[in-house]
Amino acid sequence: MTAIRVDDLSKSYGHFSALASVNLTVEPGERRAVIGPNGAGKSTLFNIIAGQRLPTSGDIYVYGTKTTGLRPDAMWTHGLSRTFQRNQLFKNLTVWENVELACAARYRGWAGFAARRSNVSALERDIVDVLEQVKLAHISSAQVTNLAYGAQRQLEVALALAGKPKILLLDEPTAGMSPAETEAMLSMLSRLPRDITMLIVEHDMDVVFSIADAITVLNLGEVLADGSRDEIRANEDVGAVYMGRQRREA
Ligand SMILES: Nc1ncnc2c1ncn2[C@@H]1O[C@H](COP(=O)(O)OP(=O)(O)OP(=O)(O)O)[C@@H](O)[C@H]1O
Ligand SMILES: [Mg+2]
Numbered sequence: 173m174t175a176i177r178v179d180d181l182s183k184s185y186g187h188f189s190a191l192a193s194v195n196l197t198v199e200p201g202e203r204r205a206v207i208g209p210n211g212a213g214k215s216t217l218f219n220i221i222a223g224q225r226l227p228t229s230g231d232i233y234v235y236g237t238k239t240t241g242l243r244p245d246a247m248w249t250h251g252l253s254r255t256f257q258r259n260q261l262f263k264n265l266t267v268w269e270n271v272e273l274a275c276a277a278r279y280r281g282w283a284g285f286a287a288r289r290s291n292v293s294a295l296e297r298d299i300v301d302v303l304e305q306v307k308l309a310h311i312s313s314a315q316v317t318n319l320a321y322g323a324q325r326q327l328e329v330a331l332a333l334a335g336k337p338k339i340l341l342l343d344e345p346t347a348g349m350s351p352a353e354t355e356a357m358l359s360m361l362s363r364l365p366r367d368i369t370m371l372i373v374e375h376d377m378d379v380v381f382s383i384a385d386a387i388t389v390l391n392l393g394e395v396l397a398d399g400s401r402d403e404i405r406a407n408e409d410v411g412a413v414y415m416g417r418q419r420r421e422a
Contacts, residue, residue, distance in 0.1 A: 173236050175200045175339055175369040176221065181230030183216050183393075190216045191393045194230070198386075200338075203370040205380040208390035209413070214373045215343070217390065221371070222254045222341055223247045234339065251338035255328045255345065261316050267327055268312040271299050274334035298334070306330040307360050322353025326360060333364075340364075342372045346379050358382050381405070389413075 178196040182189065191213045198204045206214050219225040221232055223244040231240045234250045244254070262270050275298045303309040306326045316324060325345065332340055345361065346354040361370070362383055374380050380387060387404040389397040397407045404410055 173200070174198070174233070175202070175235060176371065177233040178217070178221065179231045179233065181217070181220065181232070182228050183213070183220065183225070184228045189393050191220075191227075194390070194393075194395055196388055196395070196398070198339075198369060198371055200369055201366055202386055203372070203384050204386045204388065205372045205374050205384035206388045206390060207375060207377070207380055208396070209375070211392075212390040213393040214375070214390055216393075218254075218341060218343055218371075218373045222252070248335055248337075252341065253332040253335045253337035253339070254341035255332045255343060261324060261327055261331070263317040264315065266313050266315055267303070267308055267319070267330075268299060270316060270327060271302050271312075271330050271334055274331040275299050275302065278335065298336075302330050302333050305333055305360075305364060307356070320353070322349050322356055325349065325353075326357060329357075329360070337368065339369045339371065342370060342374075344374055345372065346374075346376060354379065 174197050176196070176198040178194055181191055181194045183191040194213070194217060206217060208214050216225065220227050223239070223242050223246065226241055231238055233239065234247070234252055237250060239247060239250055242250070262273070272295070275295055300309065303312050306329050308323065308326055308330060311319070311323065316327065319327070329342070329345070342361070346357050349357060358379060364370075370383075372380070372384060381401060384401060386400055387398070388395060389404060389410050391413050396413060397404055397410050399407070
């Protein structure tokens with residue numbers, strides 16, 4: 173079954189159309205990037221899928237269930253986790269404590285409290301797993317405020333992974349990073365389990381080509397192209413609009 177289906181989605185702000193009849197499908201295990209120039213509608217699309225914004229019309233389906241209009245915490249119960257562009261970490265706590273809070277959030281209420289008490293070792297295993305996935309196990313006792321920017325952003329991915337998502341939404345995961353930090357993030361993302369479906373909003377083409385296997389190109393709120401990495405690389409419309417390449421006349 174399709175992991176994410178975006179069906180005829182539109183979003184208007186007054187008379188301005190930020191998204192116009194966007195269709196998109198993401199298959200389980202796929203790593204799909206949504207790219208496009210500034211103002212193309214990438215963040216708008218991302219925020220509607222994640223439940224942060226309501227569409228003007230159209231629907232979102234996650235594993236076949238209509239999730240249009242559900243709030244972000246409800247999306248989480250459908251297996252979808254997102255990272256944010258800005259830092260949302262507890263800066264005075266350690267790396268371990270931040271991941272522990274996120275992992276423990278899965279055990280809610282009285283039933284959760286009982287489960288948590290009898291499951292301390294399961295919780296610890298979860299924390300260790302997540303820290304290893306994001307390559308932060310060696311600095312788990314460091315206070316977040318003392319981490320480099322790149323490591324803080326890796327920790328944001330850790331918090332999203334703590335919910336054991338089937339789908340991970342990443343919003344410009346390498347924005348503002350140095351080349352070395354970007355490389356560390358890309359290597360970490362590319363090693364995540366293949367069964368985690370990823371949707372990545374990004375405008376750095378090098379980042380996109382290194383992790384995505386499928387790409388959707390937005391331009392002025394519409395889907396300009398959709399295809400495999402190689403198809404998009406070879407697409408002349410994409411070259412002309414997005415990469416500033418001259419289009420050859422027929
Ligand atoms: N709350 C809003 N009110 C009015 N217009 C908005 C609002 N949010 C976004 N827009 C407009 O919608 C269009 C798409 O914005 P969006 O942020 O989705 O683009 P983007 O592709 O993420 O761009 P960037 O690469 O700069 O992040 C832009 O023209 C933006 O100005
Ligand atoms: Mg954006």
